[in-house]
Amino acid sequence: MIVLEKIKEKAKELLAENKVEVVLGFTRGTLPGKCTPYFARKVDEVENFVWEEGCNHNLANYLTKLSQKAAIIVKGCDSRSIINLIKENQITREQVYIIGGTCPSTGECPDCQHQEAVIADYKISEGEGAIEDSFQDVLEFEKLSPEARKEYFYKEASKCIRCYACRNACPACYCKECFVEENLPSWVGKTTGIGDNIIFHLTRAMHVAGRCIDCGACVRACPMGVNLSLLNRKMLKDVQEMFKNVSGLSLDTELALNEYKQDDSQKFLIGGE
């Protein structure tokens, strides 16, 4: 397993030379085929790392919670989250050493477009590069009647138990105080009534719009099987079509909702142009 050897070698070097205090990666989980995030702080702990099917958490989520200098082993999605976190001033480029490779765990995300890390200080493998997203799922859903779409969305929202695991797993949701928990004022109802759930889900989708990188961490975290990906991907598609913007690919571009152009579409207006 040459890639894993490269990871271990690099991690040991970084820890031994005190270049970083911790290396974030994966180790085997308790269930077969599942891996769990692993923080190696000593050289001999590096041996516990794995890089295989099941390594699909988005590790970038932990960077905002660490104050030490860290190295992180990333695939496409976590690397894109890192780019966004740097752009949003949540972490600095200097604070993280990026060991980047191609995702070893595409079984769960067969339609992934960005399997390869887009930013790295050290590359452990060369991948195929990005594929264009066809948004087939979104297009299929748009073909349904408005009534059918509404019914489906209401059904999904009604499953939600408001545990906020989706938010906790999302690297883009780093606010110390989230609108769902604020009480003065109470921005959104705390019940699991359909109305409160719908408002939560629509607002969540808007909060990650232009920033979500479609890693699927929210979907995997949800204990109720809510299809969070539907709204996420609708926003991804609209941002890409309307603003020609795909987030998390480069440090040099702005996030879609942090900028504007004089000739942005006004189709949404009354009598839309």
Added chain:
Amino acid sequence: MKKVDKKIVAFLCNWCSYAGADLAGVSRFQYPPHLRIIRVPCSGRVDPLFIFTALKSADGVLVSGCHPGDCHYTSGNLVARRKFALVKGLLEFIGIEDGRVQFDWISAAEGNKFAQTAAKVASEVDNLPQWDRWGEK
């Protein structure tokens, strides 16, 4: 039995559309009584959450700000424009009727346009099927 008017929450920016509504008033232009006006400092202040929440107790929402280029804060409405475009698409995507939530730019000098827009939005919301207030009614 007297027909109950539908309720529409209107988020109007302080500098343009709210003054436009005021002008419509002092000019005595008639428009239907559906609107419940909420004055906001800028259309950029209109968090999508406000729109979604308003629909819990109202049948429609109108959001209006200054024309592009006229924003009191230079670019509040231009930033809002991108956000509103996404909100519109999101609501349509989940099967909410096009007329339920509407957006416009109305200046302080456009009292007439304000009255016309209010009438248009009110009649469109009146003609939509009964709103379920996010399934709570």
